[in-house]
Amino acid sequence: MPSFTVPLFIDGQELRPRHTFDVVSPATGNVVHSCSAASVAHADAAVDAAARAFTTWRKSSPTQRRDVLLAAAHLLHARRHHVAQCIMDETGASAHWCHFNISFALDTLKDTAGSIPTLHGSFPALTDPQTSAIVAREPYGVVLAIAPWNAPIILGTRSIVSPLAAGNTVVFKATELAPRTMWALVSVLQDAGLPKGVLNMIVHDTQSAAAVTSAVIANPNVKKINFTGSTAVGRIIAALAGKHLKPLVLELGGKAAALVCEDANLQLAAEQCAIGALLNSGQVCMSTERILVSKSIKKQFVDLLKACVEHKFCSDSDPPVLINAVAAEKTQALVADALDKGASLVLGSPESWEAGSTKMKPLIIDEVTPDMDLYTLESFGPCVSIITVDSEEHAVQIANQSEYGLSAAVFTQDLARGLRLARDIETGAVHINSMTVHDETALPHGGVKSSGFGRFNTARGLDEWVKTKTITFQN
Structure with missing residues (x-):
């Protein structure tokens, strides 16, 4: 029996339900650990926790959010050898690729922290001199973040960090192929000082993928989605998001x-x-x-x-x-x-x-x-x-x-x-x-045509996670 079971993480608590599945190393064919399998009820609980946490996290100061990300970078660097081993065990990747993943994730944490002050509103001049306006920029709310296994720390970090930096809360749907790597990332962010419920992680087995994913997207508390993965699955995610009128960022396949x-x-x-x-x-x-x-x-x-x-x-x-x-x-x-x-x-x-x-x-x-x-x-x-x-x-x-x-x-x-x-x-x-x-x-990163839309990285990537609100008033 595997000695470690990757938990779900909901409302600041580790959960290990009875239903689990094995995670197998592609390099050796051996079971390296087991992982908790989320149900639709777990997914709904994660969204509910994120929605509750949003009421306060949305009002957090840019300095508070910056400090959490910088602390997370410090912790990730300290745990880099453990994280690299998780990536190797779960994906069969080379040591060079694993450490490159971690180095890039560190850059993402630090650069995103530094970009938080760029999120500011405007005070435009109007045609009527007796009227003024503020264009405020506000977080969306609960974001569903979905990241794949092939560069798990890079893609997991960017899917989570920009929404958090902009004041959103996150339900992170981690890949079942590299869940311990994703859990290592979530642990780093939580230990860096995130309040409970701001970041939640669920993982499902392959049989439950459609039910769990559909339930989260349909949940009215989920306000925006990001997905990195294949174009085939991206089309399904986009169709579900369109059905429920949810905006999304997609980074998909290439040729x-x-x-x-x-x-x-x-x-x-x-x-x-x-x-x-x-x-x-x-x-x-x-x-x-x-x-x-x-x-x-x-x-x-x-x-x-x-x-x-x-x-x-x-x-x-x-x-x-x-x-x-x-x-x-x-x-x-x-x-x-x-x-x-x-x-x-x-x-x-x-x-x-x-x-x-x-x-x-x-x-x-x-x-x-x-x-x-x-x-x-x-x-x-x-x-x-x-x-x-x-x-x-x-x-x-x-x-x-x-x-x-x-x-x-x-x-x-x-x-x-x-x-x-x-x-x-x-x-x-x-x-x-x-x-x-x-x-x-x-550099902003993203594609066109069937490779997706929206951008990650830079201030452009941070802008994806705020919406504008126009407020007018009489002078």
Whole structure:
């Protein structure tokens, strides 16, 4: 039996109901701990607690909220080794990825704390000199925050912290795949001085997902939602939110393209594309899924890319680990379909695939065409597609064919050309001469098209969690 059970956290109390489920390490296949499973009643109790706490938290001073976030940063740093171990146990991620997660979360806590004073109203001039107005900015109320497993501390922190900083209270629906990591984050914030009920955490098992999620969204006390995850689930969340007229922020899937122009530094492009495609086993929404390479330099580039991937990611003793066997099988099915329809392998072999395994060696697939599922669908695994283009216009056309628009990259030594292409690509971010995986607290983060809407990070991300109220009065 597992020695630790992740609790629910409602109204300042840890709850461990009788119903639990096991959490399995994808790296070892072993049960690492169990987790409490929330019912609809638990979810309703969490919303009720957050609604009660909002009556006072909304009136908290910016200084109080700032101090809580800074204290949380101090505690997270002190507990960083425990948190990193939780991430490794639950997701199979590398130590480097885990500590990067924590470093980014620390930046998020500190930068958000520093941004709180930017939340101020205005005193506009009106046409009638005898009338004045104040435009106040107020928190929404209870926010439902939903974060996934692939970068659990980064995505969990940003889903919670900006709403709290703006004076909202939060019901955090943590992922069932990394609940102890999420609990470590909630514990840090609570121990930093949050009043009871301001932050609540629920986790459900897979069988209860639809019922619990629907109940929270339908609850009239929930005023806004943020969700980071797949586009398929994002559509369901958006439909439920629309039914109940709840605003939301969505950061969803991607099919990031890297455009490699004929004047690019090919060694740099190959290194950045390799890392962008295979960081965290390709399980990043911004992962480089497509490399659109000019015909004239394709062979040289592909040779360099293969060498980079072999050097950085092809250790027999430490192959990429996916979150579960289902994820590996999905990626393998996309690759198999492409090979059946005429694609070729530059690196990797289906013979290395093991049924039921979470481990999968990297794949580079060439001659990927529109009739293949891999051309359009997000793989979310350790593979990358090569697509040959005739011109930069052709590259932009292919990049924009995707329903997704989260991130892209352009490799060229002509900055003016890079900026021109960046303006033409339909995506939330374009990175010139660096990989598609790029996120930092100084930059707004989010997508367009089927990659979602709304933004995280910066004052823009904080603005998502306040609404305006106009108050007029006679002088």
